[in-house]
Amino acid sequence: MAVTWPDEVDEVLRGDLTCAVAYVTPAGGAVVSAVSPIGLRDRTAGTVGFTTSLGFGRKLERMKRDPRVALAYHAREHGIGDLGNPRFVLVQGTASFDPTPDQDALDRIGDQSVPYLGRPRRGVFWDxxxxxxxxxxxxxxxxxxxxxxWPDLDAAGTPEIFGAASPSVEPEPQRPPAKGAGARVDVAKTAARVAELPHRLLAYRQADGYPAVVPVQVAGSSDRRAHAGGGIVMTVPAGVPQGGRRAGLLAHAYRPQLIGLESRQCTGWLEVSGTAAVYAPHTAAGFKAPPNKTILLLANGFLARRGLARARKTGRAEAVR
Incomplete structure (x- = not known):
């Protein structure tokens, strides 16, 4: 039977300009990135959705291998819904996609995105x-x-659950990576970049195999590069599993219609004790786009073309198809 949800949750799913999508990795970790869901959901069918590009196909390849995903609706600003709705909404489910949608489907996506992202640029050059x-x-x-x-955006308090019950046990701590659990990038610099962005989200794998995403607060860093025990010092909500495990971290900021973006994305090792946590980043990447639509579209076009060319060259596009 399809999972359904009440009006106040539907308002969040309909209105948010962006959400965070997480998927699991073959090593048992999770990767989390920001997407625009453009209000895609169907209460009758029990589905939600988002769009991406074959040019950014790694997430599709990972979802094809393990389709369990999570979407965290964590911010109201610049959306089209009720800005006063304080709920943090985590949707967990099974992803599917058509890698070769027809033109009618693309046109429907374009029409659906207009209230959120504005009308697309048209013309010989832009097309x-x-x-x-x-x-x-x-x-x-x-x-x-x-x-x-959860009743608030900090994911505090007792959550309400629709659909299957959450796992009754937390996942066991994981074995540290063969290369070690310590940080592999500059901790102080990464912590500073993450802390200055308003939205910070942590993703990890639950006992049932689904990823979970929660908001976190960053207090600073405990050490510099490659020192054992060093990492980004964070406070996590109650309920995050204790001990050590692979986890993903996302920090981002955005403006109306996503014209003006900044994002930092990490993978690494998380150690949790109570609600105190230390995150040792193993990889860190990010970008900053100026609040100028022309520059943003030029960059989007360049990145998508380059990503699609790489996906075709490496065979990733065909693997996804």
Missing amino acids: RWLHAYYADRVLVTVMVERIVV
């Missing part, structure tokens, strides 16, 4: 430049397994 970005869009549909709703 050619943004072909990889628009024409290679992929609609990801998530069949909802459960929805966990």
